[in-house]
Amino acid sequence: MIKNKISPGIYLYPMPIVIIGANVKGKANFMTIAWCSIVEHKPPMISISASKTHYTNIGINKNQTFSVNIPSEDMVELTDYIGLKSGRDIDKSSLFNIFYGELQTAPMIEETPINLECKLVKTIDMNKGHDLFIGEIVQAYANEEYLTNGIPDIKKFFPLVFSINDNNYWKVGEHIGRAWSVGKKYNSK
């Protein structure tokens, strides 16, 4: 097999799509991002990378809190709209029903199936245009209808699947197998 070089680029597939919430200048604001990952288990921590130009970053830096809200596929238009507009130009606090948790300054979205309330624990200045924020997930919220055995069930809340560079949203498709399980069938050479 001969491998072709392609230009170095941001080739990671797939990505999640989340809406980040923070209070900026006394008002809830939101941004849509795909550069998000779990980074620690105990306590649970999540990273988000966002361009320093984002209006939402101001609130994260000021309050040291943010929220991660996972939208469902039926919210795709509004989710995309959030990414098209800046809080500098429109008031996004009226787009959702908002609630606050124990941190009091991380606005969360009632309409998204899952909400993670996060306390900023570290900011890594990527020095190239992005802030990498690492937050501890101090509380999580989800309605019973989206859970199976107490755990979020993607076949109940339908998160968006994102492909970068071509910029498309997809549904979660067919089940393939269970992790830490299907590999047992593999016969080593």
Next chain:
Amino acid sequence: MIKNKISPGIYLYPMPIVIIGANVKGKANFMTIAWCSIVEHKPPMISISASKTHYTNIGINKNQTFSVNIPSEDMVELTDYIGLKSGRDIDKSSLFNIFYGELQTAPMIEETPINLECKLVKTIDMNKGHDLFIGEIVQAYANEEYLTNGIPDIKKFFPLVFSINDNNYWKVGEHIGRAWSVGKKYNSK
């Protein structure tokens, strides 16, 4: 709407599934992870979070290089197998056809559709059990058959979609819409 609290946890959906490569003690080794994100655009950078107990971490720390290999859905058994076994116990270098790029110490997998060759630029000690490695993607590799207009096309290379906590692999499903586009249809209240 009343929101229920659920225990704080690692609730991010969906996640990618990638195979990380590094040379450990002179031999190519691999680990399967889902905690991976793009963190910077120019130059392209990627983060991976891996438990300090992983054998592969030794090689990343020593050589300051690693690879990110994106498997396709037809590799699910082998991908899962990589995650079930440690390089301390089995020799994973024989599981794939391996090639090296310009960094010379980041082993890449011929069989996976996409490979990212990475130079370690920063390690964040999460101090709780995980290393958060940030690498610059210095080169990327993909065969022509997986590309559309020079960009990886998930409808050609079929990456795995992972749901954590319930630990399931899924296919990418139906197309929903285009990003930075479908939001234009949203009519603000």
